[in-house]
Amino acid sequence: MGFDVLFKGTNFIRLLAGLGVALKISLISVAISIPLGIVLGMIMTTKNVVVKAITRLYLEIVRIMPQMVLLFIVFFGATRALGINLSAESASIIVFSFWGTAEMSDLVRGALTGIPVIQYESSFALGLSPLQTYLYVIIPQIVRRMIPLSINLITRMIKTTSLVMMIGIVEVLKVGQQIIEANRKSSPNAAFGVFATVFLLYFLACYPISCLSKYLEKKWEN
Amino acid sequence: MDPNVLSSYLPLYVQAFLLTVKIGWIGIIIALLIGVIVAFIIHFNVPVLKPIAKAYVELFRNTPLLVQLFFIYFGLPKIGITVSAEVCGAVGLGLLGGSYMAESFRSGLDAVPVSQSESALALGMSKAQLFGNVILPQAFSISTPAIVANVIFLLKETSVFSAISLMDLMFTAKDLIGLYYNTTECLVLLVVFYIVMLVPVSILGSVLEKKTRYKMFGV
Numbered sequence: 001m002g003f004d005v006l007f008k009g010t011n012f013i014r015l016l017a018g019l020g021v022a023l024k025i026s027l028i029s030v031a032i033s034i035p036l037g038i039v040l041g042m043i044m045t046t047k048n049v050v051v052k053a054i055t056r057l058y059l060e061i062v063r064i065m066p067q068m069v070l071l072f073i074v075f076f077g078a079t080r081a082l083g084i085n086l087s088a089e090s091a092s093i094i095v096f097s098f099w100g101t102a103e104m105s106d107l108v109r110g111a112l113t114g115i116p117v118i119q120y121e122s123s124f125a126l127g128l129s130p131l132q133t134y135l136y137v138i139i140p141q142i143v144r145r146m147i148p149l150s151i152n153l154i155t156r157m158i159k160t161t162s163l164v165m166m167i168g169i170v171e172v173l174k175v176g177q178q179i180i181e182a183n184r185k186s187s188p189n190a191a192f193g194v195f196a197t198v199f200l201l202y203f204l205a206c207y208p209i210s211c212l213s214k215y216l217e218k219k220w221e222n
Numbered sequence: 223m224d225p226n227v228l229s230s231y232l233p234l235y236v237q238a239f240l241l242t243v244k245i246g247w248i249g250i251i252i253a254l255l256i257g258v259i260v261a262f263i264i265h266f267n268v269p270v271l272k273p274i275a276k277a278y279v280e281l282f283r284n285t286p287l288l289v290q291l292f293f294i295y296f297g298l299p300k301i302g303i304t305v306s307a308e309v310c311g312a313v314g315l316g317l318l319g320g321s322y323m324a325e326s327f328r329s330g331l332d333a334v335p336v337s338q339s340e341s342a343l344a345l346g347m348s349k350a351q352l353f354g355n356v357i358l359p360q361a362f363s364i365s366t367p368a369i370v371a372n373v374i375f376l377l378k379e380t381s382v383f384s385a386i387s388l389m390d391l392m393f394t395a396k397d398l399i400g401l402y403y404n405t406t407e408c409l410v411l412l413v414v415f416y417i418v419m420l421v422p423v424s425i426l427g428s429v430l431e432k433k434t435r436y437k438m439f440g441v
Contacts, residue, residue: 001301002300060424064374064417065378065416066378066379066416067378067381068384069392072392072396072412073409076405077406077409079405080405081406155284159285162286162289163286163382165385166384173288188300189300189301190300191296191300192297195289195292195296198292199285199293202284202285202286203280203285206284206285210284
């Protein structure tokens with residue numbers, strides 16, 4: 001079945017290192033997306049028409065364009081059009097942060113506008129100051145809605161980073177291909193074993209995070 | 223940007239566009255079918271099948287399409303299952319989408335309050351009437367926004383097909399850039415064709431969401 005290849009030499013360690021590259025890119029992008037998304041989400045709740053139109057356009061671009069197309073535009077297009085020489089890794093971090101920020105800001109906007117006005121009115125009626133209202137009433141509710149969704153964003157980011165092999169980053173799929181190529185003579189069936197392992201590795205990376213997100217969502221439901 | 227270059231590439235892009243749309247929509251139809259079946263299995267606690275359905279949903283929701291396609295296209299032939307790139311694309315997209323659609327349908331079914339089915343039974347409706355006239359319409363209207371979002375997500379995911387050398391939009395763009403280095407023209411056409419593919423779906427989706435929202439009962 002071709003699983004034997006994995007235990008030859010350092011092959012399995014190399015696969016894990018490849019997964020590490022993908023995880024590193026996704027975690028850096030999430031770390032950039034979350035703060036930027038929170039700020040943008042707050043900006044999006046303003047009533048200013050121009051700001052609304054611009055942010056709406058940004059969200060629609062991200063919603064419509066496949067991440068792979070954005071990746072190609074930044075990696076090949078920017079190099080050509082602006083004469084900048086971007087490394088594949090920085091190009092992918094730029095694209096995934098661009099995408100993640102849009103996703104995050106939409107979640108923040110949803111959470112902010114989802115708080116009923118009655119919450120503000122009740123806290124004012126109870127004599128809380130605006131600062132107290134935000135600190136003790138609004139923010140705790142938003143955080144409870146946001147945390148499961150942000151954790152969900154991490155798993156989506158990890159899944160999306162599998163695309164970076166298309167612009168030449170050596171991550172887990174690429175390492176898998178290299179292993180298959182190198183052992184083509186000695187184990188011709190390596191493709192099954194290696195890709196099944198990559199499949200499983202991604203599952204093992206994402207499943208615990210999804211479970212955590214689901215657990216928190218259930219726990220904080222009310 | 224050179225208009226001559228644009229017009230000379232146009233037929234290639236149109237061809238790729240048609241292929242992408244075709245395989246994308248076949249994949250989406252497979253996804254809807256799998257989604258409905260799996261959602262029913264999970265919602266109605268069908269013995270034996272339920273754990274399998276749950277495992278399928280978790281496995282495919284937590285892995286990227288690219289990895290799934292590589293496994294189906296390069297891995298499965300080694301144990302005797304060979305599929306063409308087109309079948310692999312449609313089936314891969316269908317399997318990925320099925321797991322997402324199943325979650326959307328199931329949350330719709332779960333969201334219909336118990337009082338609805340109790341009231342329907344109290345009014346003397348049969349099980350079939352209860353299901354066809356009361357539960358399904360409400361469940362459908364609750365899950366429509368999620369289904370529309372999934373359809374757009376799946377159409378975007380078709381860009382991954384280029385990795386298994388299916389001649390889709392992404393593959394064509396990559397190929398032409400590699401051959402002639404007209405990067406700007408190739409990327410502009412790529413963006414235009416994705417807009418043509420996705421904007422109508424996005425607009426139709428929001429119309430559909432509005433249409434089905436009126437059918438909501440009670441809320």
